[in-house]
Amino acid sequence: MTPAEPLEAPFWQAGLRVAGLDEAGRGAWAGPIVVGAVVLPPGAYPFRDSKRLSPKHRQRLAEEVERVALAFALGVAEVEEIDRLGVLKATLLAAERALKALPLPPEALVADYLPLKTALPLLAPPRAEDQSPSVAAASILAKVHRDQKMAELDRLYPGYGFARHKGYGTEEHQKALLALGPSPVHRRRFAPVARPPLL
Numbered sequence: 001m002t003p004a005e006p007l008e009a010p011f012w013q014a015g016l017r018v019a020g021l022d023e024a025g026r027g028a029w030a031g032p033i034v035v036g037a038v039v040l041p042p043g044a045y046p047f048r049d050s051k052r053l054s055p056k057h058r059q060r061l062a063e064e065v066e067r068v069a070l071a072f073a074l075g076v077a078e079v080e081e082i083d084r085l086g087v088l089k090a091t092l093l094a095a096e097r098a099l100k101a102l103p104l105p106p107e108a109l110v111a112d113y114l115p116l117k118t119a120l121p122l123l124a125p126p127r128a129e130d131q132s133p134s135v136a137a138a139s140i141l142a143k144v145h146r147d148q149k150m151a152e153l154d155r156l157y158p159g160y161g162f163a164r165h166k167g168y169g170t171e172e173h174q175k176a177l178l179a180l181g182p183s184p185v186h187r188r189r190f191a192p193v194a195r196p197p198l199l
Contacts (some may be wrong), residue, residue, distance in 0.1 A: 007123050007132040011040040011108040016121070017070070018104035020079035020134025021098060021114060023091050024142035029177075029193050030160070030167035030186045032076050033091050034146040036138035037098035039071040039106055047140060055147065060146040065137040072137075073101035074145050083189045087166060094117065110135055157183040 050119030077090035112128040154163035
C-alpha cells in the first residue's frame with residue numbers, strides 16, 4: 001500500500017463495507033465522550049481531522065459527511081459511565097453503541113488507535129484520522145455533536161465556560177473549578193476535578 005492510499009484501500013479493494021470510528025472528548029474534564037461511526041462508499045474525500053478545522057468548516061463538512069455516507073451513527077458515554085468505568089472502557093462502550101446504531105452493518109473497521117473487541121477485520125493505528133477519510137469523517141461528526149452538547153451544558157451550568165473550552169483543561173476552566181467547585185457534569189475521577197490546581 002502506497003502512502004497516498006487511505007487505510008481503507010485494501011478493504012475497499014476486497015469489496016468490503018468499511019466503518020471508520022473516532023472519538024471526541026476523551027481528555028476533557030467535563031461532559032460526555034462521543035464516538036462517531038461512518039461508512040463511506042469507496043472514493044476520495046476532502047475530510048480531515050476535526051481538530052484542525054474551524055467550527056464553521058467543521059459544520060459544513062459534517063453536513064457533507066451525512067450527505068455522502070452510506071451510513072453514520074453516534075455513540076455516547078455519559079459522565080457517570082466515565083467515572084464508573086474509566087476513560088478507555090467508556091470510550092469502547094461509546095464505540096460499541098455507535099456500531100450498533102449503524103443502519104448498515106460494516107464488514108471491516110478502521111479506528112483511531114482504539115483496541116476494539118471485534119471479529120471484523122480491524123486497522124487501528126495512531127493518528128488514523130490523518131490516513132483515513134472514514135475516520136476523519138467520524139471525527140467530524142463526533143466533534144460537532146459533542147460541541148453542541150457542551151453548548152447545551154453551558155446554558156444549564158453557567159459560569160464554567162463550557163461553550164468556549166468544551167470541558168477541556170484550560171486556565172479559564174481551572175479558575176471556574178476553583179471558584180464554583182465541580183458541576184454535575186464534571187468527571188469526578190479526574191485529578192484536576194477532584195483536586196483543582198492552585199493557580
